[in-house]
Amino acid sequence: MSQSKAYAWQKLDPSEEAGLWAKRAQTGSKARCRLAELYLPFARMVAAKLYGKRPNDEIEFGDYMQLASVGLLDAIDRFDASQGTAFTTYAHYRIQGSVLNELEHYTERQKQHGLQRRIKERIKSMDNTAMSTDPDKVFERLAAVAIGMAIGMMLEDEGLCLNEEPDAVIAPAYTSLELRQLSRQLSEMIECLPERHAQVIRYHYLQQLDFSEIAKLLGISKGRISQLHQAALAKLRSEIAQLNQGNLAW
DNA sequence: CAAACTGTACAGTTACCTAT
DNA sequence: ATAGGTAACTGTACAGTTTG
Numbered sequence: 218m219s220q221s222k223a224y225a226w227q228k229l230d231p232s233e234e235a236g237l238w239a240k241r242a243q244t245g246s247k248a249r250c251r252l253a254e255l256y257l258p259f260a261r262m263v264a265a266k267l268y269g270k271r272p273n274d275e276i277e278f279g280d281y282m283q284l285a286s287v288g289l290l291d292a293i294d295r296f297d298a299s300q301g302t303a304f305t306t307y308a309h310y311r312i313q314g315s316v317l318n319e320l321e322h323y324t325e326r327q328k329q330h331g332l333q334r335r336i337k338e339r340i341k342s343m344d345n346t347a348m349s350t351d352p353d354k355v356f357e358r359l360a361a362v363a364i365g366m367a368i369g370m371m372l373e374d375e376g377l378c379l380n381e382e383p384d385a386v387i388a389p390a391y392t393s394l395e396l397r398q399l400s401r402q403l404s405e406m407i408e409c410l411p412e413r414h415a416q417v418i419r420y421h422y423l424q425q426l427d428f429s430e431i432a433k434l435l436g437i438s439k440g441r442i443s444q445l446h447q448a449a450l451a452k453l454r455s456e457i458a459q460l461n462q463g464n465l466a467w
Numbered sequence: 468c469a470a471a472c473t474g475t476a477c478a479g480t481t482a483c484c485t486a487t
Numbered sequence: 488a489t490a491g492g493t494a495a496c497t498g499t500a501c502a503g504t505t506t507g
Contacts, residue, residue, distance in 0.1 A: 427478065439478085443479055446479085447481095
């Protein structure tokens with residue numbers, strides 16, 4: 218399969234991209250963040266190719282992706298646009314180097330923090346009202362669980378359309394029409410979130426980056442990412458609760 | 468030997484603060 | 488009011504050690 222539509226990196230007008238490179242070094246630069254967002258699918262593709270050649274299954278794709286994103290940021294910071302070479306050519310070597318170099322030093326401990334655990338934690342983080350006994354929280358809890366399942370499905374849909382990740386989990390058990398609809402609605406809701414909130418959700422759930430990596434990408438602190446994450450989830454829950462009032466089917 | 472305990476590392480959360 | 492930083496905190500998983 219050729220690169221899926223969802224992962225095709227967006228081509229910018231050359232002058233617009235040149236502007237981004239020029240502004241990238243400014244403190245708290247939106248340009249740097251925009252470039253990272255633009256080329257993250259490229260980093261993912263490089264990670265996927267390396268993952269395809271992995272010698273064993275000890276390290277999961279999510280970990281390759283994390284290392285690739287670090288390499289991407291490094292490439293963005295060091296790339297000299299005036300040299301006339303394409304960024305992807307330069308970035309390919311840096312990302313590959315970053316992944317291979319870090320994998321060499323990968324500790325047993327890091328291996329233990331794999332994708333499955335991250336997904337489990339993220340779905341759990343959606344359900345932080347689960348222990349509530351307050352009846353008023355029941356709908357909120359249902360919405361939280363539904364969001365967790367829907368985002369879980371979105372993660373797996375990513376796997377379905379990303380052939381470079383050969384061992385992606387396929388055929389989820391809960392592919393009901395209702396959840397498919399919720400997943401679609403959820404994507405639309407995420408697009409309607411404030412930009413920062415949407416970025417955190419996309420990076421965390423779709424690109425599988427942890428808060429520290431997102432913080433580096435956006436140039437803000439890990440604590441702030443957590444706050445944006447909580448605020449985004451609160452908004453999504455509220456949206457879903459409203460949806461629920463109009464449609465008791467789920 | 469296995470269960471219980473303890474220490475450590477890490478990801479994420481929260482309270483409180485400052486700057487705009 | 489909002490965005491963001493910082494540091495202390497919580498929860499979890501794991502490794503190593505102790506104890507019966």
